[in-house]
Amino acid sequence: MFDAVVVGARCAGAATALLLARQGHRVLIVDQAHFPSDVRLSTHLVWHAGVDLLDRWGLLPTLQASGCPLLTDFALDMGGLVLQGQPPGTRVGAAMAPRRVVLDQVLLDAAVAAGAELREGVTFEDVLREQESAEGRVCGIRGRLQDGQPVQFEARVVVGADGTHSPLARAVGARELVRHGKDEGSYNVYAYFSGLPVDAVEFHSRPERMAYAWHTHHGQTLVGMILPGRSPRVPLAEVEAMFMGELATHAPSLAERVRNAQRESDWTAASVGSHCREATGAGWALVGDAGVTVDPITAAGITLALRDAELLSGLLHEGLRHEGLLGQRTLDAALADFGPQRDVVSRPLHQFAQDMAQLQVPPPEMVNVFMALAGNQAQIDRYFGVFGQTVTPAEFFDPTNLQAILSGAAAASADPV
Missing domain, CATH: 3.50.50.60 (FAD/NAD(P)-binding domain)
Structure with missing residues (x-):
């Protein structure tokens, strides 16, 4: 028993x-x-709350010794706005992608x-x-x-x-x-590359597209593109051309680095x-x-x-x-x-x-909130904390918090200094 x-x-x-x-x-x-x-x-990807658990259980040194780096910097490129920050309230202050x-x-x-x-x-x-x-x-x-x-x-x-x-x-x-169902979520295409410099965990958010990149083991970088689950599928032989075309359109700086890197894996294309x-x-x-x-x-x-x-x-x-x-x-x-x-x-x-996963254009009121985040590092960090699982969605998207973000931006723009 x-x-x-x-x-x-x-x-x-x-x-x-x-x-x-x-x-x-x-x-x-x-x-x-x-x-x-x-x-x-x-x-x-193991977010900050997960890395903190691994550290508390005494396993983080073993994972680091295996050649998996800690990921401490995060950037979200939304086209006209780039947010950089780190989730608050963490023990280790990093994510990792073993x-x-x-x-x-x-x-x-x-x-x-x-x-x-x-x-x-x-x-x-x-x-x-x-x-x-x-x-x-x-x-x-x-x-x-x-x-x-x-x-x-x-x-x-x-x-x-x-x-x-x-x-x-x-x-x-x-x-x-x-x-x-699968068609109600996202469609994910990714592969691993060597010789691809990434200074931060990168997200490039566009209408109906999300590109991403982060370091993992063996000096490799995982690079992917997420599309709506309802998107038409392409034959496996055409995945690379589709991926590079999408990346060049929506994240040209990342696309240039990928073109100069070496792909080390087959492509994975799936939705769940x-x-x-x-x-x-x-x-x-x-x-x-x-x-x-x-x-x-x-x-x-x-x-x-x-x-x-x-x-x-x-x-x-x-x-x-x-x-x-x-x-x-x-x-x-x-x-x-x-x-x-x-x-x-x-x-x-x-x-x-x-x-x-719907990858829809945010409504105007949320566009205003994201624009108001510029220069408000504490709130930018809290937004990253929603992903890092140190801030709940309810806490960040609470109407009182959103109003505080908008009010802070308005006050800053009115400040003559």
Whole structure:
């Protein structure tokens, strides 16, 4: 009997297992992959709130030693306005973009070092239930090894960290609270380049287009272009010509640097749907993309996964620690608390990303706000903080705050000095 079985050994699952194991719980991690294992469909940006967690868990030095730089400067080019700043209220004061083959392995190694058990090559098939009914409490999983041998593991709680198409979420009947199809979000095209100088994490925002660039491992730079999900797709052989044409039109300075750089990877062109599922039920919980998949335009996914892991592991620790004294209802209460607390952060960021993914021209009132940000460094930093997850969308876009931005700009323009 394990305290927890975690299905999925990538960043959300490995982090959850790491934190539970460090708190003294017996944890099993299962995954159908063998590690190290990469994830191609990821722009792998970890925002400030996520880097702060990695630092607090003692993993940041290992990631830096792997050759992944800290990203401390940020620039948003909106055409007639360029904003530069840093999110406020951070521990490390930086983001980073580790390749997933490195990040996931660092978290997984730390989880195993903390005492978690890892079983690779296990394909999840279904959950075990205390009663043979769809309503019975989940008490473990059954699966199959690569040679076809069936296996099953019992646990007090099962955590699904098995991605956006989560088989575990289907097995437990997790309801979808929100769903947006691929055409309702963004369409992302990107590749890796060497010899491409970037002084900051760059965003170039234009109507129906968003270009971006940031440093990752091996001295390489990830460069991408985001279009509306409803945009027509082009054959893979034509992706590079399309990309360079779009980049030259919307971000010519970046396009020039890309032309002088060396592409080091194939092109990736993809769109994903987004959703928010219910977070928990009797004996189970979902973390990371299994619970909330956010449109990639804000690159919020990994940071939210790490936040999920810390929140859930803390609640489960209290529930498991007191379960023997106070009965099963303590663990049930811990599980029930996870969804509401997760959604305080995740649901607004999910909607913020979905709104951004439309890539529409801001309404006139918001154009006025962005223009009023010029010269107001504290508020510029707070806007970057919405992405860095140190400032909530509700805090920045609160009408009182927006009015303060406009009033500050008006006062500055009226100042004769």
